[in-house]
Each structure stands twice: as C-alpha cells, then as structure tokens.
Amino acid sequence: MKRRILAFIFYILGVIAVCIIATVSFISMKINPVLNGPGVTETVKLSNWFEGIKNTNMDTNVYVFDSGVEGGSILILGGTHANEPAGILSAIVMLENIKVETGKVFIIPYANNSAISHNDAMEGAPEFYHIDLPDGSTRDFRFGSRRTNPTDQWPDPTLYNHQSGSTLGGGEVSNLNRCYPGDPDGYPTEKLAYAIVQLIKNEKVDIVIDMHESSPEYPVNDAIVFHQNAAELAITAQMMLEMDNIQIRLEESPVNLRGLSHREIGDSTDAMVLLLEVANPSQGRLRGKTDEDLVVTGLDKFYVQAAKEGKLYAPYDENGYPISLRVARHITTIDYIIQSWNMMSEKQILIDDIPSYENLINDIGSFLIEHEG
Amino acid sequence: MREIYTPEVFYFILMLGTFIFLAAIKIxxxxxxxxxxxxxxxxxxxxxPVRHLVEGAFGYIDTMLIIATAMIFMASIKHSGLLDTLAKKMALGLKNQPTLLLVLMTFFIMIAGMITGSSTATVLTTGAISYPVLKSMNLSKKKAGAIIAMAGIYGMIAPPVNLPAMIIGQGVDMPYIGFTPxxxxxTFPLAIVSSLVIAGNQLKPVNVDELAIEDIPSSNFAIYLPAIVMIILMVLENVGILSLGLPLIFIISAILATFTGRKGNIFKTSVEAMRDSLGILSILAGVGMFIQIMTLNGVRGMIVGFLNGLPSEILLIGIAIGIPLFGAVSSYGSASVLGVPFLLAFLGGNDIVVCSALSLLAGLGDMVPPTALAGIxxxxxxxxxxxxxxxxxxxPSFFITMVYATFVIANSKSFGKxxxxxxxxxxxxxxxxxLFVLFIIFDKFKIRRQTT
Incomplete structure (x- = not known):
C-alpha cells in the first residue's frame, strides 16, 4: 500500500514538473515586443481603429512614420503568418532604418500578434532564431505559428463558412489571411482582420503590402500576388526588379479564393493590395531536421535533392535560401512598388534609408538595432 | 543506402525499434x-524535449475531445434504448431484402461522417446505431465491425464535409468548390461494393428475434430526441448558424438521452465511457509526440522526400501505399504532409479529382494500425x-479502395470530364x-431459392 502511495506521489510530482516546464516555455513566448526606429513618429495600438480587440492578445503595435508632408500612404504587414519569419524581419528592418520624407507609412511587424506567441503542434519548430549583429552579439527573434494561439481563440468550428459564401476547413478561422475583410462580431481573428481593414479605410491607405513566405514546392513562389486594381503597380515593380536581375513572378489574385488579403482588402477598400511571397524551406513539407539553422540559412539537403529532381518552383541549390536573401527580396520589392507608385501618382511616398538588396544580403545584422526582438 | 538519408534513417529505425520492443513487452x-x-x-x-513532447501531445486535443464525448454519447443512447429501437424500426421494413438493407445501412452509417468529417464520430454514432441491424442479418462481429469501419471512412470522405480534401486544397490555395461530384x-460505389464484399455469403434476412427490445419504458417519439437534436445541431454548426462544436453537441445529446427512454445517470455513463476511451486517447497523445519528434529530427522530411522523389513510374504505387500508411498516425496529418506534395506532383491532371482521390487514400489511414481509429x-x-x-x-475493401483511388488519380482527366x-x-x-432494383430482385430470387 505504502509503495502504491509513493508511486502515486511520484507520478503526480512528475506531472506537475512537466506542466511547470511546459508552461514556462509557453509563457516565455507571450512577451509583447516594443520596437523603435529613428523614423518612427508614433507607436499606436491597432485597437485605435477597432476597440473590439482592445486588451486582447490580438491587439498589436502599429508603427507610424508621418512625414508631415502631404502625400500617399502605405501599410506594410509582416507576421500575418508568424511561421514566415522573413515577413516579420523585413518589417522590423524597415521600421528600424527608414525615414519618411513625404507621405505616411504604417508598419505592423506582428500582424497576428497572437500567432507569434506559440508554435504549431507536431511541426517541431524552434521557438526562437537569432541574427548575428556587427558587434559580435546576437539578437533573438521569435518563430511563431500560422494560426492564432488557441489560448486566444479556441475551439474552432468544424467548418469555416466565410462571409463570401465559400467554405473552408474550420482551422482557417484562426488564419488571419483567410479572415478578411473581417467581422466585428466574429471570432478573434476575424475581429483582427476587421481592425486592419478599419485602419486602411480610416487612414485612406493607398497601398497595402502583405509579406509572406511559402514552401519551395508551392507553385506561387518568389512572387507578387496582386489584386486586379494593382496590376500596373505590380507589373512596373516586376520590370524594375528584373532590371536588377531579381526574378519575380506575377500572379493575379483569383476571384474565387476568398478571405485572403489581396482579394478581400482589394475588393472592400480603395487600397491597391499586393502580397509578396518568397521561398522558405523551414515551413515546407519536404524539409529535414527542423531547427534554428534551417530558419536562418534556409539550407536543407532534402530540398537540394528535390531541386535536382525538378520538383520545386523556386531556384534552389546548395547555398540554401538564407533569411538575409528573403528579407532583401521583400524590402527591394517594396522599394520598387513604392517607386512604381510614385511614377503613376501625384500622392508621393518618399522614403530615405531603405537598405539596399546587396547590403542586406551581405550583412543583415548591421541593419538591426540591439534589443530584444 | 543513399547518403542523403543518414542519419535520419537511423533515427527512424531507433524510434520504430523502440516502439515495437515496448509494445511487444505489453507497455x-x-x-x-x-x-x-x-x-x-x-x-x-x-x-x-519536454516542450516538444507536450506540444506534440496537444496536436490531437480536438480529436481527443470529440472521441471522449462521442463515447459518452454512444454509451448514453445505448443505455436509453435508442440504439435498439432505431435498429428495429429500420430493419423491420426491409427484413426480407437483406442486400438492399445492408447497402442502405451502409449509406445510413455514412451520414454522420458526411456531416462531421470524422470517421471516429461516424463509427461511434450511426455505426453504433446500425450494429444491431447488421447483427440481425447474421453478420459476425468482425464483419459487422469491418463494414462499420469502412463506412465510417467513406462517410468521412463523402460530400459535403471532407476535411482531408480541404486540408490538401488549403495547402495549394484550392478552394473547396466543385468537390461534390x-x-x-x-465513395458511394465503393461503399456498396465494400459492404457486399465484406458481408459475402453470411448475409441473411433479418432475424426479428435478434432485435427484441426489452424493458424500454418508452418507445415513443421522445426516445429519438437525442439523435434528432444531435443531427440538427450538427447541421446548424455546418451552415454557420450555431457553432457549438462537436464535443458540446455530443454532450448535450448524451444528457438528453438520460431523460428519454431508460433513465440513466450521465456521471456514471461518462466515467464508464472515459474508462473505455482512455487507451485510444493516450495513443493519440503518443502519436502527436511521435510526429513532433519525427518532424524535429528530419525523419518526416526523409519519408516525404523519399516518396515524392520516386520515379514517375512507381510514384503512383508510392502514393497508394504511402498515404494510408502515414495515415496510420493521422489521416489529417497524412493529408497535410503527403497529400499536398503529391497533389503538386500531379498538377496538370484534374486537380479536384486528384485531391478527392488523395483524400480517400488519407482517410484509409484510419484503418491502419497502430491508431486505426475507425477499426478500433x-x-x-x-x-x-x-x-x-x-x-x-x-x-479486401481496404485494397479495393486503394486500387480504385489510385486508378482515379492515374485517370483524373477522364474522370474529370x-x-x-x-x-x-x-x-x-x-x-x-x-442497382437498388437489382438488389430487390436478387433478394427475392435468393429467398425463393432458399424456401424451395
């Protein structure tokens, strides 16, 4: 009897220990980072545009760069999917470096702030990755999930009946990029989408850029996906990129693919909406060991093999697809989109100190400020 | 062995070997x-790896809740007498047409899967209801069980709700439109063939004595309420009017069952049902941990890469075997991990048809050990x-399904047309x-021959 009681106590203590360790690990992901940069004129909460997300983990920081000179405006979204780190890092690099001379820029690095606070189950993903800085130190960044944290939104329905009438798997209701144009009375992720759309409408945003990454075996890769209203912008930017030998594909937003930013924001606001994709092996299904190195270097032997077999839609070789290259592609594409806009609109957006493609590839760390990411 | 697969193949052998050894010594x-x-x-x-094990264990938390609550519901309607009553009503009308009755019962089992997209929920609801009817047609436990399990899988794949197809489609941004045909x-032709093949020569007209209902105080309308409420709530959930979630729907229906028919005690029933389901719940937690570590150490990538890299001549065989086999750990996981790259490998055919067939192969995983949710x-x-x-x-049905799905993938354009x-x-x-007319004629002919 005594032995059984001891075994029971031992078992309970074991369970408590596991719970504590797992909880500490889980809570460590929930710190809300505050960023800053020389050009930031104001940091506000997204809930300023829709109170329905106030005091929730869905609320997120919006970094405003107001030149004070009348011009156009652009919203740059990173972290719609928090397991696509180049989008987040590109937003951070921009906000820590740029200065706006004309017009207004809004940057949201963690568009789904809840998604950055956890990892996808059964994906074995790292919680953090780090970038080396010039002084020899490192800066840590979180690696998150494609979806909203279940502690903020759970359970999801069996089916997600999108307001457009299309039916999606239930889990997609916690995927920000399936919830646009949002619903003020819907699930938390739908409220988040609604808040972003309210920002765009109230601030009369001219251009919206939503940064993503995609697995190299996915057909839409290294691409600009554009709403039909933004076709000219996308085509001109593509021409500029190709003049710099940066190959990028153009994909028009399919009309029947509902809930996505490029389709729904484009349909429901006056903004020109573009979504950027760049290949990232750390989220692909063919990847081997899943660790921080894979996130940073983008080098995976199974992807090298798949590339040799002609199974990929992105150029890939033994050099991998490092995060510096992925960020460089995103930022340069944004730069050229803005230049294209300035060529066709009187509402100018003039930005200084956008890091160049080559400099980003060579030393992305030199564009990062030393603090917690 | 190709160098590219080391060290992952050793991790895989170690993990499999550890599992087989521990299972063999009855852990x-x-x-x-x-x-x-x-x-x-x-x-x-x-x-x-505490964080990874805990994270992986949570991978199936929704499935676990569905299973636990479906088990409670099933135990409640069994106790209330709803199972026996429903079975009797359904069986008596067609008691002399066993072939037709068998096929209709198979379709009936599929209904829950068509609504919920879950083979487990199907087996534990309409599957449980239909068992007394199958039993009354002289089918052995193993044959009745196999028919129910396979019908559960076909139901999960049949329209309107097919979660594996949605998962695969989402992986390539393909909207869930045009999948019904x-x-x-x-599914339906396979369901007919499958149930007939499994039943074989055992099928006989309904033995009414097998359906005897004892000591059920009320055989009136009230006894059907739990099933009716369950179906209404499921439909409301799927059309987006009232989203309660399957677990709550099952619990509400289970509580209702304790007040209709034979009076029951929901707490006692719940404890018994949980005791019955703990084994499978622990398997699901273990499977989640297993996949998490397989992904972490690269074994999953090795398997996907190996299958995806097969020469085109044997790629179809790789798909036919690989997807159900991976479905042994999870049919949804298989759809996501293997279904998406395989769909991409077959781009250029009819994508909707290929995706549908891949979802069927993924569904078959619910019959593959060690999880084999539908079978268990x-x-x-x-x-x-x-x-x-x-x-x-x-x-036999498993293999017929596998061959049929593979054939459809290979000929997706013709099927698409x-x-x-x-x-x-x-x-x-x-x-x-x-077909139904032929079944009726066949049954009449068979019975006449038996009586003469």
Whole structure:
C-alpha cells in the first residue's frame, strides 16, 4: 500500500514538473515586443481603429512614420503568418532604418500578434532564431505559428463558412489571411482582420503590402500576388526588379479564393493590395531536421535533392535560401512598388534609408538595432 | 543506402525499434509511442524535449475531445434504448431484402461522417446505431465491425464535409468548390461494393428475434430526441448558424438521452465511457509526440522526400501505399504532409479529382494500425476485443479502395470530364436506382431459392 502511495506521489510530482516546464516555455513566448526606429513618429495600438480587440492578445503595435508632408500612404504587414519569419524581419528592418520624407507609412511587424506567441503542434519548430549583429552579439527573434494561439481563440468550428459564401476547413478561422475583410462580431481573428481593414479605410491607405513566405514546392513562389486594381503597380515593380536581375513572378489574385488579403482588402477598400511571397524551406513539407539553422540559412539537403529532381518552383541549390536573401527580396520589392507608385501618382511616398538588396544580403545584422526582438 | 538519408534513417529505425520492443513487452501503445519519441529526440541531440513532447501531445486535443464525448454519447443512447429501437424500426421494413438493407445501412452509417468529417464520430454514432441491424442479418462481429469501419471512412470522405480534401486544397490555395461530384463517385460505389464484399455469403434476412427490445419504458417519439437534436445541431454548426462544436453537441445529446427512454445517470455513463476511451486517447497523445519528434529530427522530411522523389513510374504505387500508411498516425496529418506534395506532383491532371482521390487514400489511414481509429472503435462497438479481426475482415475493401483511388488519380482527366459534365448527376442517381432494383430482385430470387 505504502509503495502504491509513493508511486502515486511520484507520478503526480512528475506531472506537475512537466506542466511547470511546459508552461514556462509557453509563457516565455507571450512577451509583447516594443520596437523603435529613428523614423518612427508614433507607436499606436491597432485597437485605435477597432476597440473590439482592445486588451486582447490580438491587439498589436502599429508603427507610424508621418512625414508631415502631404502625400500617399502605405501599410506594410509582416507576421500575418508568424511561421514566415522573413515577413516579420523585413518589417522590423524597415521600421528600424527608414525615414519618411513625404507621405505616411504604417508598419505592423506582428500582424497576428497572437500567432507569434506559440508554435504549431507536431511541426517541431524552434521557438526562437537569432541574427548575428556587427558587434559580435546576437539578437533573438521569435518563430511563431500560422494560426492564432488557441489560448486566444479556441475551439474552432468544424467548418469555416466565410462571409463570401465559400467554405473552408474550420482551422482557417484562426488564419488571419483567410479572415478578411473581417467581422466585428466574429471570432478573434476575424475581429483582427476587421481592425486592419478599419485602419486602411480610416487612414485612406493607398497601398497595402502583405509579406509572406511559402514552401519551395508551392507553385506561387518568389512572387507578387496582386489584386486586379494593382496590376500596373505590380507589373512596373516586376520590370524594375528584373532590371536588377531579381526574378519575380506575377500572379493575379483569383476571384474565387476568398478571405485572403489581396482579394478581400482589394475588393472592400480603395487600397491597391499586393502580397509578396518568397521561398522558405523551414515551413515546407519536404524539409529535414527542423531547427534554428534551417530558419536562418534556409539550407536543407532534402530540398537540394528535390531541386535536382525538378520538383520545386523556386531556384534552389546548395547555398540554401538564407533569411538575409528573403528579407532583401521583400524590402527591394517594396522599394520598387513604392517607386512604381510614385511614377503613376501625384500622392508621393518618399522614403530615405531603405537598405539596399546587396547590403542586406551581405550583412543583415548591421541593419538591426540591439534589443530584444 | 543513399547518403542523403543518414542519419535520419537511423533515427527512424531507433524510434520504430523502440516502439515495437515496448509494445511487444505489453507497455501501453500510447506510452510506447511516447518513449520511442523520446528515444528519437535523444538520438537527435535534444536531451530534454519536454516542450516538444507536450506540444506534440496537444496536436490531437480536438480529436481527443470529440472521441471522449462521442463515447459518452454512444454509451448514453445505448443505455436509453435508442440504439435498439432505431435498429428495429429500420430493419423491420426491409427484413426480407437483406442486400438492399445492408447497402442502405451502409449509406445510413455514412451520414454522420458526411456531416462531421470524422470517421471516429461516424463509427461511434450511426455505426453504433446500425450494429444491431447488421447483427440481425447474421453478420459476425468482425464483419459487422469491418463494414462499420469502412463506412465510417467513406462517410468521412463523402460530400459535403471532407476535411482531408480541404486540408490538401488549403495547402495549394484550392478552394473547396466543385468537390461534390468526384467525392460522390469515389465513395458511394465503393461503399456498396465494400459492404457486399465484406458481408459475402453470411448475409441473411433479418432475424426479428435478434432485435427484441426489452424493458424500454418508452418507445415513443421522445426516445429519438437525442439523435434528432444531435443531427440538427450538427447541421446548424455546418451552415454557420450555431457553432457549438462537436464535443458540446455530443454532450448535450448524451444528457438528453438520460431523460428519454431508460433513465440513466450521465456521471456514471461518462466515467464508464472515459474508462473505455482512455487507451485510444493516450495513443493519440503518443502519436502527436511521435510526429513532433519525427518532424524535429528530419525523419518526416526523409519519408516525404523519399516518396515524392520516386520515379514517375512507381510514384503512383508510392502514393497508394504511402498515404494510408502515414495515415496510420493521422489521416489529417497524412493529408497535410503527403497529400499536398503529391497533389503538386500531379498538377496538370484534374486537380479536384486528384485531391478527392488523395483524400480517400488519407482517410484509409484510419484503418491502419497502430491508431486505426475507425477499426478500433468499430471493434469496440461490436464487442470484438481483438480489433485485428475487424481489420483483417476489412482488408479486401481496404485494397479495393486503394486500387480504385489510385486508378482515379492515374485517370483524373477522364474522370474529370465525366464528373464535370451535365450528365453526371442523372447517370449517378439512375445508376443507383437500377442497382437498388437489382438488389430487390436478387433478394427475392435468393429467398425463393432458399424456401424451395
């Protein structure tokens, strides 16, 4: 009897220990980072545009760069999917470096702030990755999930009946990029989408850029996906990129693919909406060991093999697809989109100190400020 | 061995070997999976993988809740007498047409899967209801169990709700539109063939004595309320009017069942049902840990890469075997991990047809050990302790399904032309009607021959 009681106590203590360790690990992901940069004129909460997300983990920081000179405006979204780190890092690099001379820029690095606070189950993903800085130190960044944290939104329905009438798997209701144009009375992720759309409408945003990454075996890769209203912008930017030998594909937003930013924001606001994709092996299904190195270097032997077999839609070789290259592609594409806009609109957006493609590839760390990411 | 697969192949052998050894010395399957995951993590250099094990264990939390509550619901309606009453009503009308009754019962079982997209929920609801009818037609436990399990899988794949197809489609940004005709063509003919093949010569007209209902105080309308409420709530959930979630729907219906028919005690029923389901719940937690570590150490990538890299001549065989085999750990996981790259490998055919067929192969994973959710629960409801007997009885249907799905993938363009044509629905439903008439004639002929 005594032995059984001891075994029971031992078992309970074991369970408590596991719970504590797992909880500490889980809570460590929930710190809300505050960023800053020389050009930031104001940091506000997204809930300023829709109170329905106030005091929730869905609320997120919006970094405003107001030149004070009348011009156009652009919203740059990173972290719609928090397991696509180049989008987040590109937003951070921009906000820590740029200065706006004309017009207004809004940057949201963690568009789904809840998604950055956890990892996808059964994906074995790292919680953090780090970038080396010039002084020899490192800066840590979180690696998150494609979806909203279940502690903020759970359970999801069996089916997600999108307001457009299309039916999606239930889990997609916690995927920000399936919830646009949002619903003020819907699930938390739908409220988040609604808040972003309210920002765009109230601030009369001219251009919206939503940064993503995609697995190299996915057909839409290294691409600009554009709403039909933004076709000219996308085509001109593509021409500029190709003049710099940066190959990028153009994909028009399919009309029947509902809930996505490029389709729904484009349909429901006056903004020109573009979504950027760049290949990232750390989220692909063919990847081997899943660790921080894979996130940073983008080098995976199974992807090298798949590339040799002609199974990929992105150029890939033994050099991998490092995060510096992925960020460089995103930022340069944004730069050229803005230049294209300035060529066709009187509402100018003039930005200084956008890091160049080559400099980003060579030393992305030199564009990062030393603090917690 | 190709260099590219090391060291992952050693991790895989270690994990499998640990699992087989522990299972052989009678360590519970869920615990064996956890320790084999632990071994894989340590070999990889992750010596303290608590975070990964806990994260992986949560991978199936929704499925676990559905299973636990569906088990409570099933136990409640069994106690209330709803199971026996429904079975009797359904069986008596067609007591002398066993072939037709068998096919209709198979379709009936599929309904829950068509609404919920879950083979487990199907087996534990409409599957449980239909068992007394199958039993009254002289079918053995293992055959009845196999029919229920396979019908559960076909139901989960049949339209309107097919979660594996949605998962695969989402992986390539393909909207879930236009799937109804190919899914109808993939599931209903198979369901007919499958149930007839499994039943074989055992099928006999309904033995009314088998359906005797004892001591049920009320056989009036009230006894059906739990099933009616359950179906209404499921439909409301799926059309987006009232989203309660399957677990709550099952619990509400289970509580209702304690007040209709034989009076029950929901707490007692819940404890018994949970005791019955703990084994499978622990397997699911273990499977989640196993996949998490497989992904972490690269074994998953090795498997996907190997299958995806097969030469085109044998790629189809790789798909036919690989997807159901991976579905052994999870049919949804298989759809996501293997279904998406395989769909991409077949771009250029009819994508909707290929995606539908891949979802069927993924669904088959619910019959593959060690999880074999459909098989295990079917064995549970028919009272067969050794679920391998149910599994073996279902093997012919399993292989027929595998071959049919692969054939459809290989000929997706031709199938696409048919299912997208205007003649599909008339041909499909007229074909079904003709079959039903043939079954009636066959049953009459068979009974006449037996009596003479």
């Amino acid at each position: 519970p399957i869920g615990v064996s999976l956890m320790f084999s995951a632990l071994a894989g993590a340590i070999a990889f250099g992750e010596f303290f 190919p899914l109808l063509l993939l 629960f079917a064995a549970h409801i028919v009272g067969e302790k050794n679920y391998f007997k149910v599994w073996v009885a279902g093997l 048919f299912v997208e044509g205007n003649s599909f629905y008339p041909v499909f439903f007229i074909g079904l009607a003709i």
